Amino acid sequence: MSEELRNKNIFEQARSYAYEYMDGIEEMDVFPSERSLANMTVFDEILSKESVPAKDVIEQLHKFGSPATIAQTGGRYFGFVNGGAAPVSLGVKWLSDVWDQCGGLYLTSPINAKLETVCENWLKDLFKLPEETVAGFVSGTSMANLCGLSAARFHLLKNLDWDINENGLNGAPEIRIVAHDQVHASVKKTLTMLGYGKKSIEWVASDNQGRIILEELPKLDNSCLVLLQAGNANTGSFDNFDQVCDLANEVGAWVHIDGAFGLWAAASKSLSHLTKGIEKASSWAVDGHKTLNTPYDSGVILCKHRDALVSSLQATGEYIIYSGQRDPLLYTPELSKRSRAIELWATMKYLGRNGIDELVTTFHLRAKQLEQGLSEIGYEIINDVVFNQVLVSSDNDQKTKRIIEYIQKSGECWLGGSTWEGKTAIRVSICSWMTTKNDIKRTVELFKTAEMMVSKTIYQ
Numbered sequence: 351m352s353e354e355l356r357n358k359n360i361f362e363q364a365r366s367y368a369y370e371y372m373d374g375i376e377e378m379d380v381f382p383s384e385r386s387l388a389n390m391t392v393f394d395e396i397l398s399k400e401s402v403p404a405k406d407v408i409e410q411l412h413k414f415g416s417p418a419t420i421a422q423t424g425g426r427y428f429g430f431v432n433g434g435a436a437p438v439s440l441g442v443k444w445l446s447d448v449w450d451q452c453g454g455l456y457l458t459s460p461i462n463a464k465l466e467t468v469c470e471n472w473l474k475d476l477f478k479l480p481e482e483t484v485a486g487f488v489s490g491t492s493m494a495n496l497c498g499l500s501a502a503r504f505h506l507l508k509n510l511d512w513d514i515n516e517n518g519l520n521g522a523p524e525i526r527i528v529a530h531d532q533v534h535a536s537v538k539k540t541l542t543m544l545g546y547g548k549k550s551i552e553w554v555a556s557d558n559q560g561r562i563i564l565e566e567l568p569k570l571d572n573s574c575l576v577l578l579q580a581g582n583a584n585t586g587s588f589d590n591f592d593q594v595c596d597l598a599n600e601v602g603a604w605v606h607i608d609g610a611f612g613l614w615a616a617a618s619k620s621l622s623h624l625t626k627g628i629e630k631a632s633s634w635a636v637d638g639h640k641t642l643n644t645p646y647d648s649g650v651i652l653c654k655h656r657d658a659l660v661s662s663l664q665a666t667g668e669y670i671i672y673s674g675q676r677d678p679l680l681y682t683p684e685l686s687k688r689s690r691a692i693e694l695w696a697t698m699k700y701l702g703r704n705g706i707d708e709l710v711t712t713f714h715l716r717a718k719q720l721e722q723g724l725s726e727i728g729y730e731i732i733n734d735v736v737f738n739q740v741l742v743s744s745d746n747d748q749k750t751k752r753i754i755e756y757i758q759k760s761g762e763c764w765l766g767g768s769t770w771e772g773k774t775a776i777r778v779s780i781c782s783w784m785t786t787k788n789d790i791k792r793t794v795e796l797f798k799t800a801e802m803m804v805s806k807t808i809y810q
């Protein structure tokens with residue numbers, strides 16, 4: 351193996367495959383063809399007894415793996431809320447992958463600890479969060495939500511004279527979880543992991559855009575954990591942070607904001623009205639790998655109460671050598687972890703404030719372009735397009751479903767289905783830096799063709 355490290359052939363080989371992939375991204379099927387999917391059976395092998403040459407391993411991956419990928423880094427992938435990958439973030443990731451730093455401690459990676467501190471400061475600044483806010487760098491918003499909610503549980507119980515680290519959950523005072531029915535599935539999952547089942551949640555109704563209805567909010571007290579959202583995964587809507595946080599802060603409740611993709615609106619001058627009042631919350635979860643277009647594995651928990659976050663996630667293994675510098679593992683559940691703040695730092699530095707503003711604002715402008723294009727050809731736009739999400743439907747559920755299938759099979763672009771207020775909807779998420787005006791034009795054309803083709807088969 352040491353031979354191969356000195357001989358750069360396998361890295362050259364990987365590099366040439368990567369370039370070939372990048373160069374072909376606009377032409378490849380956005381979702382793999384049936385044939386490419388079927389070819390994945392070549393991987394169904396029994397683990398060989400003998401070593402296989404590294405060049406053969408990479409070659410197989412490129413030959414059969416690359417065609418079975420989603421063209422996520424191209425301009426016409428609109429599924430879920432996935433985001434692209436800015437070149438600088440990939441380049442920096444390549445280099446830092448060679449470093450292979452264990453990001454848990456200052457002692458295991460001083461550079462990662464340093465760049466985490468820089469990212470923490472920049473994120474606070476971009477989102478205009480309180481000075482005392484700290485950040486933990488985790489795999490994604492699901493994990494960030496888990497961290498934020500653990501911190502909330504620690505803090506609320508402490509205020510009710512209960513040390514959860516010492517006494518555990520059995521017999522603890524009751525925490526009232528107040529959430530609206532449109533919180534993301536990852537928040538619901540997190541609540542269950544922390545011991546709060548669906549029935550233990552005080553569900554609050556939401557309006558037709560998926561925003562919490564203020565008048566429906568129960569009377570809060572200092573045992574309440576209130577869950578809000580910046581960016582509904584269907585409609586892209588934002589909760590009324592300003593007023594809910596005021597009510598919560600009056601009584602010492604904790605507000606956590608899931609802002610996986612939407613928190614970035616705060617970094618856009620023309621969209622920051624959407625995030626008004628977020629600075630009054632106690633914790634925030636956000637992704638780098640969606641709106642900011644870093645590669646995957648980039649989530650952040652931001653928390654105003656350092657003590658609560660660190661106490662709730664603290665490991666106490668005696669082998670851990672704290673340095674007196676920033677030790678990243680204090681702010682995350684993980685010990686060994688990828689030094690993921692490096693790509694986040696690079697992407698923010700490369701774009702700068704204005705570039706980040708432009709990136710986020712452009713997603714909105716493209717979403718508006720799509721909204722206009724689709725309504726002109728007779729589609730119904732279900733949501734108010736306030737951010738980057740466009741929710742669309744055709745004449746009836748059956749037709750809408752068929753249109754989704756048609757588009758998904760076309761290879762021309764990819765988007766998913768959803769249901770909104772009982773109705774089948776097409777969900778389009780614009781969050782790749784690669785999506786141009788022309789991509790939106792092509793997408794509108796495809797919707798037009800899909801409508802015609804589906805009408806023919808339904809009504810003939």
Ligand SMILES: *Cc1c(COP(=O)(O)O)cnc(C)c1O
Nearest residue numbers: 490491492534536583608610637
């Ligand atoms: C994507 C998303 C999540 C989950 O984030 P991951 O990074 O996928 O773990 C949570 N909430 C919202 C609103 C999201 O869009």
